[in-house]
Amino acid sequence: MKYFAEIGRENLEFDTFFVDDERIIQQNGKKIDFDLEELGTGRYSLIKNNKSYILHLIEIKGELYVHVLGQFFPVHVDDEREKALKELVKSTKTGPSEVEIKAPIPGLVVQISVKEGDKVQKGDALLILEAMKMENIIKSPGQFKVQKISAGQGDAVQQEQTLVQLVAVEE
């Protein structure tokens, strides 16, 4: 699973996966050696490649802020699913009449939360896709009607495979 952090006009990309039961995190193809110790009240001791940091993480009005070495940054983190979804939302901003919801990552459809003909609002769960032991809720990018569901519960789907087709609701 890829993660994207937006911080101080920079975009950082991290790749995470498991080898046996160890979670590996890579940046630019290089493994990051790390240990994060939660100290309480939003404080963390981070040892990243043997460099030691004291950090604070705090959520203010839904935004995550990180404080480290006197510096204070708003940070926005998306995993690849959220990022894909966001781009999708962006592309639907203009109000297309039809939207195809595709699998942002390969995974297993563990639950389908809607049925054909349902009307959905922005943010409503369409289905749950499990990947890398994590559940990802695929949400509706706007107000639509469910036209067609092309995947079934328990299906293993490929990346970019169409899962649901949505159409604009006529007023």
Added chain:
Amino acid sequence: MFKKILIANRGEIAVRIIRTCREMKIKSAAVFSDVDRRSPFVYHADEAYALGGITSQESYLNRQRIIEIAKQCGAEAIHPGYGFLSENAEFAEEVQQAGLVFIGPPADAIRIMGDKTEARKLMQGSGVPTVPGTEDAIDDVNEARMIAKDTGYPILIKASAGGGGKGMRLVSSDDEFVEAMEGAAREAKAAFGDARVYIEKFVEEPRHIEFQIFADSLGNVFHLGERECSIQRRHQKVIEESPSALLDDDLRARMGEAAVKAAKACNYRNAGTIEFLVDKYRNFYFLEMNTRLQVEHPVTEMVSGYDLVEEQIKIAAGEKMSITGNLQKFWGHAVECRLYAENPENNFSPSPGIIEFLKPADGPGIREDSGVTQGSEISLYYDPMISKLCAWGENREKAISRMQRALLEYEILGIYTTIPFLQKVLKHKEFCAGNFTTNFIEEYKDELFQHNQEVLHAAGFAAVLEKILQKDRIQIPKDGQGNGLPSNWKTSHRKNALGKR
């Protein structure tokens, strides 16, 4: 000695005064606005009285109400701190008329030093150098040109009704004068309806260096050396130190002598500061006098060993001050950084909010004068300065290193502060070398507002980890390992570390 002092101020300076009162076994009475009910100075004082109101005008500038409270609570003196009523001659008078003691200078000294033109004339008459130029506004080109010649180029032409740089010209030689003067007059006429201008010597590569003076009622006037305050933004000091890297014994002695003269000229009493500009030729000029305790007084305390607030109180009570002469030798070096609740990256815009976590720096040589605590709310109503952090070292280099270290240790969460900006100034080559003027921040702004890449990456990485951690927490029961283990990667990391042995 007084038994009780009312403190007509808030924030860190109120705390500062309360501390000395307590050490001198004097009761302190705080007054506070509605916004400040939860501030440390309210609960650190022995007594606290509500002023009501929110804005400064409704609260800390309410002279009548403050004097009334002082009388009712039995305080014998009022300490005004800095800002608010500290340089208000009427207030000083009213306090006296109410039968109380104003811990500060006589009203007349405040009045004359508060009037720029009057102060300048008084200084000239007392042999204190001022920036050369015209005393009165002028509109005759030929006369102005003669004055410019006498003053010596480069000079500044300033609109008499001026402001905002309109009608201002920098002239570097005589042959440019007429054209510049005509241009300035035209601009001034258009902007302010008044074509008259002042001619003033342009101070090249100015440094702002001030002298702390003390005068008691027995006629003693001494100085406690200088403070270097050239690191400024928008004419507000950001970093101060004592002694200045620029002065040698000779210049210090001459400036100190001028400072004492200035204080004597206005029949000064109590603590005061004479501000000077020093140009690149090491000429110094009187700028103004601050007739109160300065924000940056801690650096002088650290290198002189005196408690300046205690000296103020002693003088006000008519006692002899402990200072027995001009400060001859500095004890090491001290640097002060002002921490503001501002976002340096966004043009120092104020950053109101709640301090969610606070762990100030400490350790060898560090002193902090703070007005806030964890949970404090920084409001938009008052000054955004939240704290002053000072570092002492046996020399300048050591003091700066300590300050750098302290700023890295300082943990404050929930608001933006000027800490990252201060870190960059303290690391700057020219600052460390002592080569800077009042234009320092403007001059090096490209270097002073950059992010530290490594820190940025660590912060981004931590945010990602936090997100993964959150997901793992939700995930744990599903994995059938609902044993409350914080996360599988942490344990596996440990396993890994053990395996490497």
